[in-house]
Amino acid sequence: MKLHHSTGAIAFLLATPLVTGLTVGIAPSSAAIIAGSAAAVTLDNFSHRPTEIGTFTNTYTQTIANTGSVISQANADAVFISNCHELLAANLSQSGVIGSGNNYSGLAQSQAAVIGDFSIKAKETFSFTVQTMLHLLTSVSNPQSERASATGSISFALIDTVSNILLDSFQFGIGLHSFKAPELSLSYNLAGNFNPTQINFAFLAQGNTTSLSLYTSGVYSRTFDSTTNLKLVEVKNNIAGAQAQPVPQAEPVPEPTTILGTAMFFGFLTKRRKLKNQLSEVKSKV
Template identity: 35%
Template structure:
């Protein structure tokens, strides 16, 4: 049985990694004075157990303002999780994946562009008997890139977050594991970061690559591995994986109403980063 959308996500992940690591890669489109991109991809498979129900979320939002130039903001997101019912002869595997990307670029004397995208998959009520071990494999990619021509008149920001949470379905406050991949670029500022934090139940292989400072920056994280946890008591388990990607380009420093819009747009990413930590 084929899963076309999941295969598309796998192909995109491979393409993204190749693109961001290619020699001489340019983050800024021709003619653009500022550029920002934030992209995240996740694939999950090889589940040891099957969930009772699954769902997905994909949301995008953009905002642009220009009074002396041009600006474009683009957001895209997609999520898929397949959990077909078992047949007498065979059970097809549960497979999940999602993709989220936000980009903005502009040129001129006064403009603001903001883009935000969110994608999530949730699998509810994996039943684990006492002494059973729940596990799955995953691959993820988070890529951020920003570029400006001049400073301080121009600025480009990118934020990205990928998070896994595993918790008791009937008691969400009871957690069994987490993984958080977060990155941020502030060109030309000093608030750049790229971090990976996880509970002991995650076994990780990771490659982090960053270039901070100057008028062009990037932060790339490839994180793969598996989750494994043995339950002492019978449990219904829920898995949530969610990613948020946000970008902003501007010239010059915004004020008044525009500044308030900017703060509200990026507040959710900051809150998510703090909560996941």
């Protein structure tokens, strides 16, 4: 991604879901589990230009395959553009696990953040607009022996860097858990001067496949009585997990019916260049 792209183009690239080219073939007699979690955020229309900016990304994957195969993938990207022509912060994180067989587990975690320091004079109003998208997917072939889970969260915080006081915050999270029966979780916390202007929630369940999407947009605006040094921190976390365990059988049973599985893998953009600060550099700024 090149920094001379327009802000609209960058926001579109970071917020548009794409199916990756990774396709895993599942043997006719095996089961498939899919778990995916992805999120994207764009911040723009800032009233003030930041005095300092930073980004942070982190990923982690784990796989254990005793009988079967499992793939875990995690990606995270973040960018904060602040020059004479453009002012935009955006980040993307995605986690996905897909497996086949009857005894394995997989875990994928991703995190992305953007950080900006701002100097606000007395009686000035600091503001910016926000767009967020969070998408989850779980799919199992045998709910009695397979588990798929996907969770995602997005949080915002405005901190007075002189007093180290949290001034405003906004966070929400969603989760999907497929084991015997699908379960849905939703958490939401709004404190301060965030004003959501649009919230779209979509839930779809078809057979043992479940997807959940949450889109929000809004505005942050606050007028300060005195000169204030602000730190804006936006963080997203995405976790996907899949597990299959053999089902104990007390007596011989007939040969199971052949199951034809078509593997789907959930993903956003991959092979994206990580920008700005590494983990240690960002931790020192928060």
